Amino acid sequence: EQAVQGLRLLRQAGTxxxxxxxxxxxxxxxxxxxxxxxxxxxxxxxxxxxxxxSLITADWMHEYGRYxxxxxxxxxxxxxxxNAAIGRGGGEDNVVHSKSNNDNGNSNQxxxxxxxxxxxxxxxxxxxxxxxxxxNWNWSEDMNERIRELEPVRWxxxxxxxxxxxx
Numbered sequence: 001e002q003a004v005q006g007l008r009l010l011r012q013a014g015t016x017x018x019x020x021x022x023x024x025x026x027x028x029x030x031x032x033x034x035x036x037x038x039x040x041x042x043x044x045x046x047x048x049x050x051x052x053x054s055l056i057t058a059d060w061m062h063e064y065g066r067y068x069x070x071x072x073x074x075x076x077x078x079x080x081x082x083n084a085a086i087g088r089g090g091g092e093d094n095v096v097h098s099k100s101n102n103d104n105g106n107s108n109q110x111x112x113x114x115x116x117x118x119x120x121x122x123x124x125x126x127x128x129x130x131x132x133x134x135x136n137w138n139w140s141e142d143m144n145e146r147i148r149e150l151e152p153v154r155w156x157x158x159x160x161x162x163x164x165x166x167x
Contacts, residue, residue: 017046026055033064040067053117065124077138129154
């Protein structure tokens, strides 16, 4: 109720677009879905979500996808070791279960997961975009081939903000 009241106050103040970002918004899928529904259906706001993509399910998209305009996925690398160094190396088996028998467990299946999320977005008429934060671990990676394969409507690239004594 407090979250819905907060959304109503934002709308009354003139907010036309709302972006749910994290942490990971899909850690609480029903809560997120209801906030998307209220924002879109009751308050007439455009809704976007930023996620790492690991917890997005077909069931969630079927139930709540109609309330989402844009789904942004954070993808900082397509190299498993780089993802591990950045802290994005885990959780792939939550959605994708197609590990090759000959990859020795080293594949983080990032591309397959992104393709699946992209396809789910398309099925539900949601714009699919990617966000990349450039940092010490990925600055030299050429991501162009994978980005073309994923075909996002937009690819936002950010430079990491260095904070003294933090990162």
